[in-house]
Amino acid sequence: xxxxxxxxxxxxxxxxxxxxxxxxxxxxxxxxxxxxxxxxxxxxxxxxxxxxxxxxxxxxxxxxxxxxxxxxxxxxxxxxxxxxxxxxxxxxxxxxxxxxxxxxxxxxxxxxxxxxxxxxxxxxxxxxxxxxxxxxxxxxxxxxxxxxxxxxxxxxxxxxxxxxxxxxxxxxxxxxxxxxxxxxxxxxxxxxxxxxxxxxxxxxxxxxxxxxxxxxxxxxxxxxxxxxxxx
Numbered sequence: 284x285x286x287x288x289x290x291x292x293x294x295x296x297x298x299x300x301x302x303x304x305x306x307x308x309x310x311x312x313x314x315x316x317x318x319x320x321x322x323x324x325x326x327x328x329x330x331x332x333x334x335x336x337x338x339x340x341x342x343x344x345x346x347x348x349x350x351x352x353x354x355x356x357x358x359x360x361x362x363x364x365x366x367x368x369x370x371x372x373x374x375x376x377x378x379x380x381x382x383x384x385x386x387x388x389x390x391x392x393x394x395x396x397x398x399x400x401x402x403x404x405x406x407x408x409x410x411x412x413x414x415x416x417x418x419x420x421x422x423x424x425x426x427x428x429x430x431x432x433x434x435x436x437x438x439x440x441x442x443x444x445x446x447x448x449x450x451x452x453x454x455x456x457x458x459x460x461x462x463x464x465x466x467x468x469x470x471x472x473x474x475x476x477x478x479x480x481x482x483x484x485x486x487x488x489x490x491x492x493x494x495x496x497x498x499x500x501x502x503x504x505x506x507x508x509x510x511x512x513x514x
Contacts, residue, residue, distance in 0.1 A: 297365025334372035343389035439474040448503035
């Protein structure tokens, strides 16, 4: 287990906003952060909570969830190590627009809004990095919403599986492991469909050799999925 200070610096190095800082600057910025841990299923913040903290995932995965009036949850994003969540609300000084929940045992680092702005004043280049970072995230969100609105369910699920698998570092026998314990319910919530449809589609993909499951994880055959998406 890494000491807290080392873990904070290593997490900042993974993040696209802070990774350009020098070692000395990283140590200075890291002094404003603190670490926190959450068990699987625990809520990190709830929609409409005050956005007092800017979070970066150090270990594990976090899902950002929007709760609808009808009680149906939609997973907006899955946040991996080195990625920010809740950041736009902090910069806007508005309540969090969605909830964040630990998908597994999670460690995060966080900085208060006041200290984040102090750091940005000390290192003005971070402001541009933040704008670029969130612009890219917003573009990805728009692409996801477009797909949900226009593509059939099979395409949406195939695209999601491919995107999640591309975060994996190792490919074996043509398959990449999605190293996140994804349930069929969560897959349905990410693509805007029913659990039954997600189960049926995943079964079809498995029969056709595009995915396989083992040990509670999904393994994706990237090449066949790409062919399917292009057909």
